[in-house]
Amino acid sequence: MSTKDTVWPEGVARHVLPSVDSTMNEAARLAPGLSGSTWIFARVQTAARGRRGRAWRAPEGNFSATLVMRPEGGLAQAALYSFVAALALEAALSHVAGPHARLAIKWPNDVLLDGGKVAGILLETLGQGAQLKLAIGIGVNLAHTPAPDTLESGAMVPVSLLEQTGMRVTPDDFLPMLARAFAHYDQQFRDYGFDAIRNAWLARAARLGEQITARVGGQTHHGIFETIDHSGALILREQQGTRAIAAADIFF
Numbered sequence: 617m618s619t620k621d622t623v624w625p626e627g628v629a630r631h632v633l634p635s636v637d638s639t640m641n642e643a644a645r646l647a648p649g650l651s652g653s654t655w656i657f658a659r660v661q662t663a664a665r666g667r668r669g670r671a672w673r674a675p676e677g678n679f680s681a682t683l684v685m686r687p688e689g690g691l692a693q694a695a696l697y698s699f700v701a702a703l704a705l706e707a708a709l710s711h712v713a714g715p716h717a718r719l720a721i722k723w724p725n726d727v728l729l730d731g732g733k734v735a736g737i738l739l740e741t742l743g744q745g746a747q748l749k750l751a752i753g754i755g756v757n758l759a760h761t762p763a764p765d766t767l768e769s770g771a772m773v774p775v776s777l778l779e780q781t782g783m784r785v786t787p788d789d790f791l792p793m794l795a796r797a798f799a800h801y802d803q804q805f806r807d808y809g810f811d812a813i814r815n816a817w818l819a820r821a822a823r824l825g826e827q828i829t830a831r832v833g834g835q836t837h838h839g840i841f842e843t844i845d846h847s848g849a850l851i852l853r854e855q856q857g858t859r860a861i862a863a864a865d866i867f868f
């Protein structure tokens with residue numbers, strides 16, 4: 617690790633907790649009193665959650681944090697931060713794992729390493745109107761993976777950075793790298809809009825141009841993953857035409 621790795625982005629605050637139920641819950645508790653962007657970081661979470669109400673394991677040695685911030689463009693743009701966060705997470709992991717690590721982003725925001733899920737992102741809005749804030753929760757399997765019997769059928773195989781690369785990175789060391797990468801992509805978004813983020817995201821997308829399956833509610837759609845549109849929706853080319861999918865579980 618070089619001294620540059622520990623540099624903290626200017627104007628961003630952080631709260632460090634030894635243990636918490638969930639950094640998302642702590643974000644909701646603290647948000648009304650926070651004025652600027654703040655990372656809420658915990659060494660252990662006892663009741664962490666994933667997308668769609670799923671449980672998320674967050675033992676000591678894995679990375680757990682939630683960034684509370686004001687989204688550029690308010691509620692309309694808030695969901696686009698899913699892609700900003702995924703790019704930042706991929707960049708921070710690439711920084712620690714090296715340029716040859718096989719990293720990719722699975723739509724919308726899971727980060728894959730060697731084809732397995734190494735990190736997940738959960739977005740929640742807090743407050744309304746002028747008080748609107750976004751909580752971006754990030755969990756990374758730096759050292760541990762959940763036991764196979766805790767996974768839903770069809771879930772991506774979980775992997776850890778340690779097991780795939782042999783790299784030992786502590787959550788405390790990973791936090792400034794991720795915070796810097798996020799500040800970089802957030803600035804890109806503010807300066808150049810979603811197009812810049814979309815292009816960078818597409819360059820790292822898993823299975824772009826390949827056959828995938830999207831499960832939306834009770835319906836299953838098979839097709840070619842063509843692109844993402846300007847709202848971040850996945851464009852699936854089916855035999856009868858293209859379909860824009862705003863939210864789904866994706867299977868390879």
Ligand SMILES: O=C(O)CCCC[C@@H]1SC[C@@H]2NC(=O)N[C@@H]21
Pocket residue numbers: 638639640641661663664665666667668670672674679680681682726735736737738753754755756
């Ligand atoms: O892939 C997913 O389902 C998203 C997982 C998000 C987990 C992180 S860990 C930090 C933050 N606190 C939580 O309770 N969840 C998110």
